Amino acid sequence: MKKSIFIFIDAMGWELMKKHDFLKKEMPIRNASKMQFGYSSTAIPTILTGKKPSEHGQFSYYYHDKNNSPFNNIWFKMLRLLPSSITERGRVRSYISKLAKFFFGYTGYFQIYSMPLDRITHFNYSEKKDLFQPGAFKEVDSIFDYLKEKGINYFRTDWRKNEVDAFQNFKETLTKPHQFYFLYFAELDGVQHKETKEGASVPGRLELYKERIQEIMQTLDEQGDEYRISVVSDHGMTTLTSEFDLKEVIDRTGLEFGRDYISCFDSTMLRLWFLNLDAKKVIIKALGDVKEGSILSEEELERFGIDFEGQKYGELFFLMKPGVQIVPSDMCKISFPGMHGYTPDHKDSDASFLANFEPRKKPEWVGDFFNVMKEMADWSKT
Numbered sequence: 001m002k003k004s005i006f007i008f009i010d011a012m013g014w015e016l017m018k019k020h021d022f023l024k025k026e027m028p029i030r031n032a033s034k035m036q037f038g039y040s041s042t043a044i045p046t047i048l049t050g051k052k053p054s055e056h057g058q059f060s061y062y063y064h065d066k067n068n069s070p071f072n073n074i075w076f077k078m079l080r081l082l083p084s085s086i087t088e089r090g091r092v093r094s095y096i097s098k099l100a101k102f103f104f105g106y107t108g109y110f111q112i113y114s115m116p117l118d119r120i121t122h123f124n125y126s127e128k129k130d131l132f133q134p135g136a137f138k139e140v141d142s143i144f145d146y147l148k149e150k151g152i153n154y155f156r157t158d159w160r161k162n163e164v165d166a167f168q169n170f171k172e173t174l175t176k177p178h179q180f181y182f183l184y185f186a187e188l189d190g191v192q193h194k195e196t197k198e199g200a201s202v203p204g205r206l207e208l209y210k211e212r213i214q215e216i217m218q219t220l221d222e223q224g225d226e227y228r229i230s231v232v233s234d235h236g237m238t239t240l241t242s243e244f245d246l247k248e249v250i251d252r253t254g255l256e257f258g259r260d261y262i263s264c265f266d267s268t269m270l271r272l273w274f275l276n277l278d279a280k281k282v283i284i285k286a287l288g289d290v291k292e293g294s295i296l297s298e299e300e301l302e303r304f305g306i307d308f309e310g311q312k313y314g315e316l317f318f319l320m321k322p323g324v325q326i327v328p329s330d331m332c333k334i335s336f337p338g339m340h341g342y343t344p345d346h347k348d349s350d351a352s353f354l355a356n357f358e359p360r361k362k363p364e365w366v367g368d369f370f371n372v373m374k375e376m377a378d379w380s381k382t
């Protein structure tokens with residue numbers, strides 16, 4: 001029978017593909033694809049729907065929405081009474097995240113990261129639902145809605161499982177009559193955050209993926225199946241060049257969080273909402289002196305697809321130069337050897353597309369993978 005296998009390897013950037021001989025013979029159709037500006041919280045929805053963030057509605061995890069904040073409850077207030085030496089520990093935060101996810105009933109990816117507990121009550125959380133399920137997006141359809149609507153028999157790995165188990169589960173389904181497979185492997189991202197893309201474990205990790213994919217192809221060949229297979233990523237990885245304390249710049253203005261402005265410090269960008277006009281002027285002036293980054297222009301907001309209605313995810317975005325990490329940020333107190341979330345115009349941001357077939361349209365941007373998936377699913381149905 002005909003089978004289509006779509007494999008998503010987080011952070012398998014084009015720069016890695018240039019350096020390593022990764023499935024060149026098996027997948028001769030290959031190109032760099034432009035990253036969607038943002039993090040996985042933006043890239044995954046863009047790949048699954050083929051739409052810009054301003055259309056599918058997902059961007060960073062936290063956005064200013066004090067009136068509807070899920071964190072404005074007695075539990076989070078009580079946590080604030082504990083000493084910060086406890087509540088700022090990574091393990092404690094991961095435990096709080098797990099508990100909160102359970103109590104809120106969220107099915108998506110949920111983490112409180114290093115969000116300050118006295119500020120988190122000003123925010124709402126964007127990824128409450130599991131994005132890999134049909135009906136995950138309010139305004140637009142994802143590939144899983146499409147597969148369901150067309151009655152295409154599909155299998156996808158569970159992103160909550162470790163890769164070895166997920167791959168094992170997947171292999172057992174190869175003999176079954178599934179027409180479309182969606183595999184998601186996230187561990188290469190973690191490895192590169194820890195070691196960056198030149199890290200010692202990276203070649204071994206790529207070798208492992210290569211062996212897994214060759215194994216899939218061999219099984220399908222032996223079964224006599226006709227198949228289309230594609231391997232893609234959402235972004236690359238940029239090596240740390242320096243840390244920058246952007247919080248200190250904002251603190252130095254003497255303005256007050258919650259009275260004058262609301263800020264969310266992601267690892268590579270600061271997003272701001274202003275509560276009065278004076279604060280806006282003062283902060284724009286202070287940021288103007290920071291040479292390690294710049295305020296995104298209207299043109300960039302539009303080009304990156306983040307010109308949200310109602311400026312939901314920020315009235316002003318300050319983006320660091322490639323390699324500069326905001327330390328401390330609301331995501332992490334320390335820097336990592338590798339990070340992503342810089343301008344998509346930089347080569348280290350580039351994602352990859354590899355396939356054993358020529359798609360109708362070359363995927364120039366990661367959102368184009370949506371149409372490639374549709375094309376693959378339609379093909380397996382014929």
Ligand SMILES: [Zn+2]
Pocket residue numbers: 011189190193340
């Ligand atoms: Zn990452």
